[in-house]
Amino acid sequence: MKGSLNSQFGFLDFDTGFGSGLCDTSLDAEIGVRGSRSQLMGAWRGHSSARGGGTGAGAAPYTAVMSSIADLRKSYERAELDESASHSDPLAQFDQWLKEAISAQVPEPNAMTLATVGSDLRPSTRVVLIKGYDTQGIVWYTNFESRKGQELAANPFAALQFHWVELERVVRIEGQVEKVSDSEADAYFASRPLDSRIGAWASPQSQVISGRGVLVANAAKYAAQFLLNPPRPPHWGGYRLRPDNWQFWQGRKSRLHDRLQYRLEGGSGGAWLRQRLAP
Numbered sequence: 650m651k652g653s654l655n656s657q658f659g660f661l662d663f664d665t666g667f668g669s670g671l672c673d674t675s676l677d678a679e680i681g682v683r684g685s686r687s688q689l690m691g692a693w694r695g696h697s698s699a700r701g702g703g704t705g706a707g708a709a710p711y712t713a714v715m716s717s718i719a720d721l722r723k724s725y726e727r728a729e730l731d732e733s734a735s736h737s738d739p740l741a742q743f744d745q746w747l748k749e750a751i752s753a754q755v756p757e758p759n760a761m762t763l764a765t766v767g768s769d770l771r772p773s774t775r776v777v778l779i780k781g782y783d784t785q786g787i788v789w790y791t792n793f794e795s796r797k798g799q800e801l802a803a804n805p806f807a808a809l810q811f812h813w814v815e816l817e818r819v820v821r822i823e824g825q826v827e828k829v830s831d832s833e834a835d836a837y838f839a840s841r842p843l844d845s846r847i848g849a850w851a852s853p854q855s856q857v858i859s860g861r862g863v864l865v866a867n868a869a870k871y872a873a874q875f876l877l878n879p880p881r882p883p884h885w886g887g888y889r890l891r892p893d894n895w896q897f898w899q900g901r902k903s904r905l906h907d908r909l910q911y912r913l914e915g916g917s918g919g920a921w922l923r924q925r926l927a928p
């Protein structure tokens with residue numbers, strides 16, 4: 650079916666060739682109109698076909714996006730996550746999924762969202778790159794004086810999340826965070842490209858700066874000072890999150906997703922209890 654949505658804000662063509670499944674049907678009734686994926690994405694980029702009484706650029710495309718964004722959804726049908734086919738050890742499950750994300754060539758499979766909560770009890774998130782994982786935990790590197798660094802100093806509990814969109818998978822990991830040893834951080838720092846090592850000196854991460862020139866000037870200054878061998882800055886190093894809770898989410902059809910949680914029972918050295926959570 651083809652049709653159009655003509656509102657005070659513009660004129661957006663649509664057809665019904667987008668999405669399928671139980672939830673789609675119920676939301677059709679609720680929303681009343683559905684856009685094709687390409688048209689929705691066009692609207693998303695601010696290039697919807699605004700014409701005929703619309704205001705063109707400015708408010709019109711944006712409002713068209715707002716009326717259609719609630720209609721963006723997909724049916725997850727790629728895979729399953731079953732108790733009988735999953736590992737009893739969450740680290741082994743994570744290892745398998747991360748390797749599958751890497752071989753599937755999803756964009757930035759090593760990028761994870763890190764959530765922290767400081768002494769003001771306000772959660773904050775940002776993306777960091779995983780740099781190691783083993784039975785001890787999950788490691789990333791950053792500036793200890795950044796917002797995340799300050800929040801972890803006040804409250805060492807954190808959460809990590811990977812979202813591998815193309816695989817319809819999410820991994821969530823919670824636990825307590827500690828700094829990695831100086832020798833471990835030194836070894837990793839030495840392995841970084843030179844511009845990244847200079848960058849660790851040049852960027853007062855999370856602080857307000859007067860302009861980009863500050864970074865450029867700092868980089869030039871430290872490059873001249875350290876030449877080819879910048880040492881690891883004292884304010885820069887690694888954190889390791891020791892998981893006590895893992896969750897693996899696999900999207901399934903009709904919003905009946907698979908979720909397996911692994912909870913550490915009996916503290917460190919205890920056993921993992923695997924349970925299914927309702928989606």
Ligand SMILES: Cc1cc2nc3c(=O)[nH]c(=O)nc-3n(C[C@H](O)[C@H](O)[C@H](O)COP(=O)(O)O)c2cc1C
Nearest residue numbers: 760775776777778789790791792795796797798855
């Ligand atoms: C894909 C990606 C990877 C990133 N990796 C890191 C990282 O490993 N370490 C880091 O400190 N910041 C990394 N960043 C920048 C952070 O997301 C963030 O801007 C920065 O750490 C400051 O966060 P904060 O002010 O909340 O502490 C990355 C950003 C992106 C988009």
